[in-house]
Structures are given as C-alpha cells and as structure tokens.
Amino acid sequence: MTQRDYSMTGADSMRAVHTGLAAAEWYHTDLPRKRMKELMKRADGPAIRDTVILFGAMIVLAGAGIALWPTLWSVPFWLGYGVLYGSAMDSRWHECGHGTAFKTRAFNDWLYQIASFCMMRNPHTWRWSHARHHTDTIIVGRDPEVVLMRPPALARVIANFFGLVDVWTAMVRMITNAAGHLTGDEAEFVPEREQPKVIRVARIWVLIYAAIIALSIVLGSILPLMVIGLPRLYGAWHHVMTGLLQHGGLAENVTDHRLNSRTVLMNPISRFIYWNMNYHVEHHMFPMVPYHRLPELHEEIKHDLPAPNRSITEALAEMWPALIRQLRDEDHFIERTLPDTAKPYRADLHATVPVGVPAE
Amino acid sequence: MPWIDACATDEIEQEDLVRFDHDGRTFAIYHSPDGEFFCTDGLCTHEQVHLADGLVMDYEIECPKHNATFDYRTGEAKRAPACVDLATYPTKVEGGRVLVEV
Ligand code: FES
Numbered sequence: 001m002t003q004r005d006y007s008m009t010g011a012d013s014m015r016a017v018h019t020g021l022a023a024a025e026w027y028h029t030d031l032p033r034k035r036m037k038e039l040m041k042r043a044d045g046p047a048i049r050d051t052v053i054l055f056g057a058m059i060v061l062a063g064a065g066i067a068l069w070p071t072l073w074s075v076p077f078w079l080g081y082g083v084l085y086g087s088a089m090d091s092r093w094h095e096c097g098h099g100t101a102f103k104t105r106a107f108n109d110w111l112y113q114i115a116s117f118c119m120m121r122n123p124h125t126w127r128w129s130h131a132r133h134h135t136d137t138i139i140v141g142r143d144p145e146v147v148l149m150r151p152p153a154l155a156r157v158i159a160n161f162f163g164l165v166d167v168w169t170a171m172v173r174m175i176t177n178a179a180g181h182l183t184g185d186e187a188e189f190v191p192e193r194e195q196p197k198v199i200r201v202a203r204i205w206v207l208i209y210a211a212i213i214a215l216s217i218v219l220g221s222i223l224p225l226m227v228i229g230l231p232r233l234y235g236a237w238h239h240v241m242t243g244l245l246q247h248g249g250l251a252e253n254v255t256d257h258r259l260n261s262r263t264v265l266m267n268p269i270s271r272f273i274y275w276n277m278n279y280h281v282e283h284h285m286f287p288m289v290p291y292h293r294l295p296e297l298h299e300e301i302k303h304d305l306p307a308p309n310r311s312i313t314e315a316l317a318e319m320w321p322a323l324i325r326q327l328r329d330e331d332h333f334i335e336r337t338l339p340d341t342a343k344p345y346r347a348d349l350h351a352t353v354p355v356g357v358p359a360e
Numbered sequence: 361m362p363w364i365d366a367c368a369t370d371e372i373e374q375e376d377l378v379r380f381d382h383d384g385r386t387f388a389i390y391h392s393p394d395g396e397f398f399c400t401d402g403l404c405t406h407e408q409v410h411l412a413d414g415l416v417m418d419y420e421i422e423c424p425k426h427n428a429t430f431d432y433r434t435g436e437a438k439r440a441p442a443c444v445d446l447a448t449y450p451t452k453v454e455g456g457r458v459l460v461e462v
Pocket of ligand 1: 131406408423424425426427428441
C-alpha cells in the first residue's frame with residue numbers, strides 16, 4: 001500500500017515534479033476550433049438572469065425567515081436561504097473566478113467578491129489554489145484542493161456537511177492573514193506581489209464579522225448571524241455533496257480528466273445551485289467554456305467520455321463503497337469504462353495507475 | 361532583424377489567432393476585430409501553455425488553461441493568474457501575407 005503525502009512541500013510534491021506529472025500535458029477530446037470558439041463565446045444574459053433569481057430568492061427567503069423569527073415556521077426559509085448562501089455561492093465563486101460566467105469582466109469580479117465573502121474564501125488566495133487545481137488536478141502533493149485524500153477522512157467530510165472544518169480553517173486563516181501573515185501552503189502558491197491583497201481583504205472581512213457579532217450582542221439575538229455568517233454552516237451540505245462527487249473515488253496522479261473527474265446528470269434545482277458544474281469532466285477539459293454552454297459541450301464530446309452518472313443518488317452509490325474500501329486499501333480507485341467510440345486511456349501517460357486492472 | 365513570412369492574412373479569422381513556429385520559438389499571430397495583425401510570444405507567462413487554443417475577445421487573448429488575459433497589442437497581463445506581460449513583435453502586411461519581425 002502506498003502512503004501519500006498531500007502537502008504542497010512534501011515528498012509526493014517533489015516526486016510529481018521529478019516524474020513530470022506536475023504541469024503535464026493533459027488529454028483533450030478533439031473538437032474543431034470553429035465549434036470550440038462558439039462554445040467559448042461569452043454572454044452576460046444567462047448569468048444576469050441567474051443572479052437576479054439568486055439574489056431575489058435570497059431576499060425573499062431571508063425576509064420570510066426574519067419575519068417569522070424565532071418561531072419554527074422560519075426554519076424552512078432559513079434552510080432554503082442557507083443553501084443559496086452556503087452552496088450556490090460556491091459555484092458562483094468558482095465560475096466567476098474563472099471569469100467565464102459573464103462577458104463583462106466587472107460583473108464577474110463583483111459576484112466573485114460577494115461569493116468569496118459568503119464562502120469565507122479569500123478571493124486572492126483561492127484564485128491561485130484553484131489555478132493549481134486545474135494545472136495538477138488530483139496530483140498528490142500538487143493539487144491544494146483535494147477534498148478526499150486517501151485514506152479518506154470521513155469524519156472530517158461529514159463535519160463539513162455543516163461547514164464545521166472549513167469554517168474553522170477559514171477563520172484561522174482569516175485572522176492569520178489579517179495579522180499580516182500567510183499560512184505555509186498559501187505562501188507556496190500565492191505569488192509574493194499578490195500577498196498584500198490577501199491581507200487587505202482579510203482585514204476588511206474581520207471588520208465586517210466583528211460588526212455582525214457586535215450587532216448580535218446589542219440585539220441579544222443571533223438573527224444578524226443567521227443572515228451573514230451562519231448560513232455558511234447550515235447551508236453548506238449541497239456544495240459539499242456535489243463537491244465530493246467531482247473527483248471522489250476516482251484515479252489520482254493521471255493526466256486524463258476522464259479518469260479523475262465525474263460528470264453527473266442532475267435535477268434542475270441542483271444544477272442551478274451548482275451552476276452546471278455537474279459537467280465536471282467537460283469543465284476540466286475545457287475550462288474556457290462558460291457554465292451555460294456546458295450541456296452543449298457535453299453533447300459534443302460525450303462519445304469520448306465515460307457515461308455520466310444518471311443522478312446524484314447513482315453517483316453517491318458508485319463513490320461511497322470506493323471510499324469505504326480506500327480506508328483499508330489506499331490504492332483502490334474506480335476506473336470508469338469508456339464507450340467504444342472513445343479514444344482509449346493512454347497507459348503510458350498514467351504510469352502510476354494500473355490501467356486495465358480496474359476496481360471491481 | 362529580418363521580417364519573416366508567417367502566414368496568409370486569410371488564414372486567420374477576424375477576432376482569432378493562429379500559432380506560428382519559427383527557429384525553435386513559438387508565437388501567436390492575431391487578427392483583430394478591426395482587421396489589424398499583431399504578434400506575441402506563443403506561450404502564456406503563467407505556466408507556459410500555448411495561447412493558440414485561447415479565446416480572442418476584442419483586443420484581449422484569454423489563456424485556455426486558467427483564463428489569464430493579455431492585451432495582445434501591448435502584451436500587458438490584464439488578469440490573474442498571469443502577472444508577467446507577454447513579449448510583442450512588430451507585424452506588417454504585404455501582398456496578402458503577414459510578416460513578423462522576430
Ligand atoms: S497557463 Fe495561462 S493562465 Fe495559467
């Protein structure tokens with residue numbers, strides 16, 4: 001069994017650099033440039049519509065929650081508001097971080113700042129970590145966004161359904177940054193000239209949270225925190241669930257997103273919350289394609305991809321047993337079968353993955 | 361420096377780019393929305409990914425890997441994760457060909 005070191009400065013990180021796994025050439029499905037250009041084309045319309053719906057729904061739900069506070073009747077409204085705040089903002093953070101959601105850059109940047117605040121992710125730090133996640137997707141020691149390490153820390157994952165670990169870590173980072181320091185891993189992937197921006201945002205956020213906490217104390221009620229801050233805990237479950245499905249149980253240390261990412265067909269509400277990131281293989285292969293064109297991209301290249309899971313339930317049922325087995329067998333993973341129409345996996349590019357010996 | 365024949369003007373659609381390799385180096389040649397031609401280094405300054413698969417919008421090229429953008433007229437890095445500007449090279453059009461001075 002292979003012991004893994006997921007830190008950005010450990011033995012696996014160095015090994016990935018030496019073996020050429022870091023910043024490697026990745027597999028892409030062939031697509032004519034003309035079609036690719038159409039799919040990459042930016043527009044403001046879809047994201048403006050979705051943002052109006054999102055903020056409109058948040059105002060209505062929070063308004064109803066406040067009006068009915070503190071009765072139990074307010075609970076369903078908080079649950080709805082929480083998912084929009086603590087989960088839909090994750091996908092807005094993600095898409096706007098790529099700069100693909102809107103055509104107008106300022107719109108991307110505004111929503112990115114708001115979503116980063118809601119998700120408690122420093123907008124400067126996380127831009128860099130996510131760039132690394134795209135360069136070195138699920139390469140051990142290189143990808144700072146591996147959620148399910150092997151063996152999977154299931155207690156941590158379950159706690160994170162309520163944001164417990166993430167929020168605690170975010171608070172520690174925020175206070176560390178506000179005090180003028182970057183944590184070890186942050187210093188590794190955030191370029192020096194960007195580091196003052198990390199610190200400035202952390203200081204502003206500390207002031208905002210201090211004001212919300214002060215208001216709660218003055219009012220003698222947690223109501224202000226129900227609107228800002230706590231939804232990151234009570235509404236996190238949806239983004240954690242979808243996030244686990246992105247790469248959970250699949251291969252590590254490969255350079256083909258078909259082996260390490262999962263596309264899952266989902267109901268329209270989850271797709272709205274997740275902003276179509278259920279087309280995850282497609283997104284990783286072609287990160288320039290905006291979320292609203294991913295269904296078309298999927299249709300275009302599905303002949304070359306493993307069949308998607310047909311529902312969240314089906315995907316969870318595929319992933320969960322693999323995670324349980326990884327508790328005792330860290331080398332276990334699910335190798336997804338390609339259709340006959342696909343170009344085969346290139347075993348020579350995936351030396352660490354015994355392609356052809358799939359998990360049962 | 362000599363002018364090098366890079367490609368025909370009609371080989372590049374308007375608001376698009378092509379890759380041009382010469383003498384062991386790689387470049388990107390752009391056809392702007394106004395019909396002008398520009399040339400930059402071919403590799404993104406962030407992680408050396410070729411820009412040829414990127415997206416041209418007005419006067420900017422967006423890198424296909426992490427969506428950094430550059431103004432291809434000046435090479436200026438406009439959006440993270442690129443922090444370093446792209447090198448640019450003079451171009452001219454003669455007899456339906458794009459020439460670059462690299
Ligand atoms: S390689 Fe171009 S943005 Fe990262």
